[in-house]
Amino acid sequence: MDFKTTNEQDLLANNIIKFARNELNEGIEQRDANSEFNRREWHKCAEIGICGLTFPEEYGGGNADLSTTVNCIRALSYGCQDTGLVLALITQICCGLQLHLFGKDNQKEKYLPPIISGEKIAAQAISESDAGSDVGSMRTTAIPHPNGYRLNGTKMYITNGPIADIVLVIAKTGQSQMAFRNLSCFIVTKETSGFSSETNLEKMGLRTMQNSGLIFENCDIPAEQIVGNEGQGMFIFNEMIEWERILMAACYLGVMQRIYETTVNYAKTRNQFGKPIGQFQAVSSKIADMRIKIELGKLIIDKAAWQKDQKIRSTVESSIAKVFLSESLKKICADALQIHGAYGYMKEAGIERDVRNSFAATISSGASEIQRNIIAKLSNL
Amino acid sequence: MNTSEEVRQFILSELINGTGSVDIDDETELIESGIIDSLGIMKLLTFIETKFAAKIDESELMPENFHSIDAIRALLNRLNNN
Numbered sequence: 001m002d003f004k005t006t007n008e009q010d011l012l013a014n015n016i017i018k019f020a021r022n023e024l025n026e027g028i029e030q031r032d033a034n035s036e037f038n039r040r041e042w043h044k045c046a047e048i049g050i051c052g053l054t055f056p057e058e059y060g061g062g063n064a065d066l067s068t069t070v071n072c073i074r075a076l077s078y079g080c081q082d083t084g085l086v087l088a089l090i091t092q093i094c095c096g097l098q099l100h101l102f103g104k105d106n107q108k109e110k111y112l113p114p115i116i117s118g119e120k121i122a123a124q125a126i127s128e129s130d131a132g133s134d135v136g137s138m139r140t141t142a143i144p145h146p147n148g149y150r151l152n153g154t155k156m157y158i159t160n161g162p163i164a165d166i167v168l169v170i171a172k173t174g175q176s177q178m179a180f181r182n183l184s185c186f187i188v189t190k191e192t193s194g195f196s197s198e199t200n201l202e203k204m205g206l207r208t209m210q211n212s213g214l215i216f217e218n219c220d221i222p223a224e225q226i227v228g229n230e231g232q233g234m235f236i237f238n239e240m241i242e243w244e245r246i247l248m249a250a251c252y253l254g255v256m257q258r259i260y261e262t263t264v265n266y267a268k269t270r271n272q273f274g275k276p277i278g279q280f281q282a283v284s285s286k287i288a289d290m291r292i293k294i295e296l297g298k299l300i301i302d303k304a305a306w307q308k309d310q311k312i313r314s315t316v317e318s319s320i321a322k323v324f325l326s327e328s329l330k331k332i333c334a335d336a337l338q339i340h341g342a343y344g345y346m347k348e349a350g351i352e353r354d355v356r357n358s359f360a361a362t363i364s365s366g367a368s369e370i371q372r373n374i375i376a377k378l379s380n381l
Numbered sequence: 382m383n384t385s386e387e388v389r390q391f392i393l394s395e396l397i398n399g400t401g402s403v404d405i406d407d408e409t410e411l412i413e414s415g416i417i418d419s420l421g422i423m424k425l426l427t428f429i430e431t432k433f434a435a436k437i438d439e440s441e442l443m444p445e446n447f448h449s450i451d452a453i454r455a456l457l458n459r460l461n462n463n
């Protein structure tokens with residue numbers, strides 16, 4: 001067993017950290033306050049290959065395995081204080097992955113290059129107002145129609161929704177009671193008649209990321225826009241969500257590492273009662289707990305990514321990674337703020353933004369409670 | 382034990398454990414009857430891939446391939462022949 005990253009992976013990660021610090025952080029306070037997505041930064045990330053890391057070179061991708069990709073995402077979220085941007089990029093990667101793994105050749109040829117180059121922005125639309133954790137209860141339908149399907153329904157909270165050029169929509173195509181026989185995945189482009197996106201939702205955190213409702217009103221979708229086959233939607237969703245959970249966990253790990261280092265520095269330099277606050281056990285224990293979470297989080301992410309690279313199913317491990325890293329992120333952010341005292345509570349310190357951002361981690365891509373249900377269900381109880 | 386029997390035993394012990402005596406023959410509808418749900422399928426896939434050392438390609442991840450023991454056996458035969 002080898003825990004060491006390769007020289008090539010280290011070099012790549014270091015370059016990404018430098019790039020992120022130099023190019024992505026300026027004006028983050030303002031963009032956060034204004035809920036502003038910055039296309040210039042999006043394109044810069046795409047230019048250095050972030051959107052295409054895992055895809056074959058023939059489509060303009062970097063041909064990296066998931067272990068390398070995870071390392072890059074971690075480096076990006078460590079260097080980049082705009083976590084909303086990193087998560088928007090992860091959505092882009094996950095949309096590309098669905099097309100790469102399940103799409104037909106002509107779909108890959110048409111859609112992968114602009115997704116990889118960042119020229120087109122992609123979104124994945126599964127959740128609805130009344131169907132969140134219970135994906136199978138969704139109401140959006142795709143009814144057979146001459147030459148294809150007619151799509152009707154409204155999706156909710158969709159990342160990249162207001163700015164998306166391409167949307168991968170999961171909709172019901174059958175009458176079966178059983179969701180995973182019933183769902184199919186469609187490519188909808190923004191020009192499609194009957195498709196519209198609502199305005200950006202004001203969020204507590206991750207404010208630079210754009211989220212909205214998406215409306216599909218009698219959208220006629222040609223049959224060739226179905227991803228995979230009719231009835232394959234739940235399988236596509238299950239596969240994509242494993243990748244998404246691992247990539248999101250990697251993003252959280254990078255943020256945790258950044259906050260941990262900031263907090264260690266602060267605890268070493270902030271003096272009270274004649275000594276650095278890091279000398280007080282109540283403070284140093286919190287920092288030790290941060291370190292424990294980072295080390296253990298890294299191991300489970302590396303295992304899950306390795307499994308995917310070996311084509312081993314990673315349902316349990318990706319759920320463990322998601323639940324562990326998201327809950328750790330929330331705890332580390334809260335502890336970092338506490339250790340920074342009043343200064344941490346001020347906007348200037350930047351920590352309150354990470355605290356606000358962290359609350360979405362245990363909700364999106366399957367809430368913690370759902371992850372535990374999955375882990376329990378697959379634990380031979 | 383042949384393939385169908387191993388799959389049947391797995392379904393009985395892991396997917397419908399504790400739900401009383403259920404008869405499953407080779408043609409019993411596993412999806413519509415709710416025996417395999419969206420999480421159950423993940424359990425079944427992991428079982429098939431480890432027990433039979435099979436790699437199920439994305440294109441084979443279709444409800445049709447898992448809706449009965451017969452369908453699962455046919456899938457495994459196909460994978461073996463490839």
Ligand SMILES: Cc1cc2nc3c(=O)[nH]c(=O)nc-3n(C[C@H](O)[C@H](O)[C@H](O)COP(=O)(O)OP(=O)(O)OC[C@H]3O[C@@H](n4cnc5c(N)ncnc54)[C@H](O)[C@@H]3O)c2cc1C
Pocket residue numbers: 091124125126127128129131132133134156157158159160206211360363364365366367368369370373
């Ligand atoms: C920032 C952000 C980005 C998002 N981006 C996207 C996107 O790009 N595409 C998309 O499709 N969706 C997106 N979502 C939606 C997200 O997938 C859902 O929020 C998530 O699936 C949970 O659904 P819900 O919010 O409706 O909560 P609900 O399902 O209503 O759950 C509410 C609470 O009840 C708990 N609960 C529900 N069922 C159970 C159960 N069986 N056992 C135990 N507890 C349970 C939940 O864990 C949660 O705590 C996003 C959400 C957020 C916050």
